[in-house]
Amino acid sequence: MRFLHTADWHIGKKLHGYDLIPEQEDAYQQIKAIAKREKVDAVVIAGDLYDRALPSEPAVTALTNMLVDLNRKEKFPLLAISGNHDSGVRLGYGQEWFASTDFFLRTRLADALKPVTLQDTQFFLLPYFEPVQARQFFDDESIRTVNQAMERLVAAMQEKFDATKKHVLIAHFFAAGSNHSDSETLVQVGGLNAVPVDMLAPFDYVALGHLHRKEALQNEPTVKYSGSPLKFSTSEAADTKGVWIIDTDQTPVSVTFEPLKPWHDLVVLEDSFTNLMDRDHAYAVTPEDFVAVNLTDTTPITNVMQRLKTRFPRVIELNRVNQLDVTPDELDVKQVQQDPLTLLGDFFEQVTQHPLTEQQQVWARQALQAAEKEADE
Amino acid sequence: MRFLHTADWHIGKKLHGYDLIPEQEDAYQQIKAIAKREKVDAVVIAGDLYDRALPSEPAVTALTNMLVDLNRKEKFPLLAISGNHDSGVRLGYGQEWFASTDFFLRTRLADALKPVTLQDTQFFLLPYFEPVQARQFFDDESIRTVNQAMERLVAAMQEKFDATKKHVLIAHFFAAGSNHSDSETLVQVGGLNAVPVDMLAPFDYVALGHLHRKEALQNEPTVKYSGSPLKFSTSEAADTKGVWIIDTDQTPVSVTFEPLKPWHDLVVLEDSFTNLMDRDHAYAVTPEDFVAVNLTDTTPITNVMQRLKTRFPRVIELNRVNQLDVTPDELDVKQVQQDPLTLLGDFFEQVTQHPLTEQQQVWARQALQAAEKEADE
Numbered sequence: 001m002r003f004l005h006t007a008d009w010h011i012g013k014k015l016h017g018y019d020l021i022p023e024q025e026d027a028y029q030q031i032k033a034i035a036k037r038e039k040v041d042a043v044v045i046a047g048d049l050y051d052r053a054l055p056s057e058p059a060v061t062a063l064t065n066m067l068v069d070l071n072r073k074e075k076f077p078l079l080a081i082s083g084n085h086d087s088g089v090r091l092g093y094g095q096e097w098f099a100s101t102d103f104f105l106r107t108r109l110a111d112a113l114k115p116v117t118l119q120d121t122q123f124f125l126l127p128y129f130e131p132v133q134a135r136q137f138f139d140d141e142s143i144r145t146v147n148q149a150m151e152r153l154v155a156a157m158q159e160k161f162d163a164t165k166k167h168v169l170i171a172h173f174f175a176a177g178s179n180h181s182d183s184e185t186l187v188q189v190g191g192l193n194a195v196p197v198d199m200l201a202p203f204d205y206v207a208l209g210h211l212h213r214k215e216a217l218q219n220e221p222t223v224k225y226s227g228s229p230l231k232f233s234t235s236e237a238a239d240t241k242g243v244w245i246i247d248t249d250q251t252p253v254s255v256t257f258e259p260l261k262p263w264h265d266l267v268v269l270e271d272s273f274t275n276l277m278d279r280d281h282a283y284a285v286t287p288e289d290f291v292a293v294n295l296t297d298t299t300p301i302t303n304v305m306q307r308l309k310t311r312f313p314r315v316i317e318l319n320r321v322n323q324l325d326v327t328p329d330e331l332d333v334k335q336v337q338q339d340p341l342t343l344l345g346d347f348f349e350q351v352t353q354h355p356l357t358e359q360q361q362v363w364a365r366q367a368l369q370a371a372e373k374e375a376d377e
Numbered sequence: 378m379r380f381l382h383t384a385d386w387h388i389g390k391k392l393h394g395y396d397l398i399p400e401q402e403d404a405y406q407q408i409k410a411i412a413k414r415e416k417v418d419a420v421v422i423a424g425d426l427y428d429r430a431l432p433s434e435p436a437v438t439a440l441t442n443m444l445v446d447l448n449r450k451e452k453f454p455l456l457a458i459s460g461n462h463d464s465g466v467r468l469g470y471g472q473e474w475f476a477s478t479d480f481f482l483r484t485r486l487a488d489a490l491k492p493v494t495l496q497d498t499q500f501f502l503l504p505y506f507e508p509v510q511a512r513q514f515f516d517d518e519s520i521r522t523v524n525q526a527m528e529r530l531v532a533a534m535q536e537k538f539d540a541t542k543k544h545v546l547i548a549h550f551f552a553a554g555s556n557h558s559d560s561e562t563l564v565q566v567g568g569l570n571a572v573p574v575d576m577l578a579p580f581d582y583v584a585l586g587h588l589h590r591k592e593a594l595q596n597e598p599t600v601k602y603s604g605s606p607l608k609f610s611t612s613e614a615a616d617t618k619g620v621w622i623i624d625t626d627q628t629p630v631s632v633t634f635e636p637l638k639p640w641h642d643l644v645v646l647e648d649s650f651t652n653l654m655d656r657d658h659a660y661a662v663t664p665e666d667f668v669a670v671n672l673t674d675t676t677p678i679t680n681v682m683q684r685l686k687t688r689f690p691r692v693i694e695l696n697r698v699n700q701l702d703v704t705p706d707e708l709d710v711k712q713v714q715q716d717p718l719t720l721l722g723d724f725f726e727q728v729t730q731h732p733l734t735e736q737q738q739v740w741a742r743q744a745l746q747a748a749e750k751e752a753d754e
Binding site: 054057060061064068072087089090092093094096097098100101103 | 441445449467470478
């Protein structure tokens with residue numbers, strides 16, 4: 001059979017305050033188009049369908065529409081698991097009905113040992129889990145890490161192997177050896193909680209979610225992260241996002257990459273403020289692109305974020321790549337003491353990328369007056 | 378056909394801090410037993426399945442288990458709508474799949490005009506809606522009230538009537554003439570937003586949710602509130618909760634009431650403190666029953682809540698039915714000023730029904746010391 005492997009949709013995620021749902025809907029349309037063009041027999045989504053355990057109503061509506069469209073309208077069988085960003089309970093509501101149209105959603109550890117067979121392949125759907133869940137499931141106090149749990153789980157899965165079929169694992173964890181980008185939760189990454197790739201050798205293919213860059217596992221022909229469909233952080237700016245297409249009728253299975261084209265890209269621009277603000281200076285950026293700015297200047301610039309946004313409306317990050325060329329003595333300390341409100345406003349805007357509202361200015365002024373009164377007393 | 382009408386399950390509701398899920402699971406088992414004993418062909422749930430738009434994970438698990446059990450295991454067709462306490466979007470996730478086993482869940486106004494036909498009956502499932510939604514749906518700026526919206530909706534439904542069938546409306550609103558108890562949200566109750574019962578005459582039966590007492594509509598043989606399966610407030614203490622069984626093969630349809638027996642009752646006790654604390658004094662109350670106390674005493678009693686709980690562990694309310702027989706002069710004002718911590722503790726416990734934790738006592742002491750220091754300065 002032939003299936004598509006994607007993961008880490010993170011529906012409802014915001015990028016520095018920008019709603020990504022329109023971008024996510026565009027990426028979904030591209031994934032669907034690839035599935036149709038490549039005539040796949042199933043679509044695999046390896047966890048983190050939502051960005052939060054409590055997704056917003058617009059996020060629920062967006063994901064529901066995608067699942068209804070892909071499974072009920074386009075008739076693709078779906079194989080999906082919950083990731084660490086999903087609430088298994090909330091995402092799993094309704095799963096008993098989903099199988100009526102070959103939508104196999106698994107959110108409980110125990111379900112990992114009930115493979116789904118489609119054509120020539122047995123799929124093992126292992127949702128994200130904590131070691132404590134495996135400890136309870138196997139009733140074995142010695143299980144302390146994901147690594148230890150996986151040893152037991154893989155052995156238990158192998159007992160269910162039908163020797164006449166191919167075997168695919170769908171899972172959501174950190175596989176050892178991976179290089180990780182910084183847009184996924186790092187808490188679980190590394191050390192004892194990493195699963196060594198060798199342990200996954202019994203499977204013909206392992207469809208992973210969790211890390212957002214497919215480059216996280218580069219040298220494993222049949223253990224793959226699909227990566228996220230969108231760039232979620234500047235460390236992914238240079239990535240090519242996409243999905244994998246897997247053909248199981250060969251041994252080893254054949255795996256090809258199909259790229260997604262970002263509707264609005266995430267771009268890092270490194271230059272001086274003067275160049276960046278110069279409209280004659282051309283950058284390969286559209287007004288809707290998300291821009292991270294690496295400023296090369298060595299002098300302080302006032303209102304820098306607000307001014308950059310007149311040129312690049314969706315600036316999401318501002319970094320200084322060179323140290324400021326001033327000593328504390330050179331800073332106008334008197335000025336600093338005399339105008340704390342302006343300073344506060346600049347600081348607030350640098351941090352939040354929004355100017356203070358009028359109400360916030362009133363509050364700030366009141367707080368300052370109270371503080372000054374105390375200082376005078 | 379023969380169907381069961383229930384509503385206002387409010388899964389996840391807490392009663393003065395007490396988790397009701399075990400009580401709700403017991404009530405569900407009774408409803409299921411009635412459905413089986415009465416051999417109904419379908420079960421109608423007229424809104425407010427959850428207590429909150431964002432139900433907790435235990436609430437999602439509890440309701441999911443009930444729906445899976447009733448529909449997938451016991452094979453009862455289900456007809457359900459969202460109420461004002463539900464998030465239509467969250468509850469509705471998966472609804473496209475539910476119909477595969479005759480679970481008809483409707484959460485969008487437009488779906489009210491797509492009747493579900495089961496045997497001899499057309500069911501119109503009208504979820505809770507705001508006038509603005511009807512205004513948009515009919516593209517008619519003149520629609521300002523639920524009343525006006527219902528006039529249009531009933532007319533539109535009548536156009537869909539199959540004359541060879543019975544016609545049942547499932548809805549969640551305040552029907553005019555009802556007496557309401559105080560455990561549902563009162564915001565929408567009354568005045569322009571009430572639907573006159575006369576307007577519902579075209580239907581053979583109207584299965585309503587929203588008000589928690591079946592007595593809210595007593596004189597309408599075929600327009601009924603089922604009421605909630607549990608008592609949610611002291612105003613419902615004397616009620617008999619239950620469900621309706623409707624037979625459509627007669628005209629008018631026949632309607633019979635089937636009572637539910639509360640696992641732990643909600644009881645109002647009105648007596649003096651001395652009598653209430655006297656263990657020789659028998660009250661028809663189990664230790665698990667929820668007890669609202671109407672104290673007849675006219676003198677102040679210290680630590681009253683804590684002491685009552687030694688006798689009735691689940692006191693949920695404390696009211697004084699007589700005015701205190703003291704004047705401000707008689708109160709020991711000096712004592713009040715000298716021991717604010719004790720006073721605070723008593724007050725906190727009366728309001729929250731929990732004593733201050735040690736940490737809270739530390740915070741309170743620190744705050745008091747700071748306040749006293751200020752007063753001294």
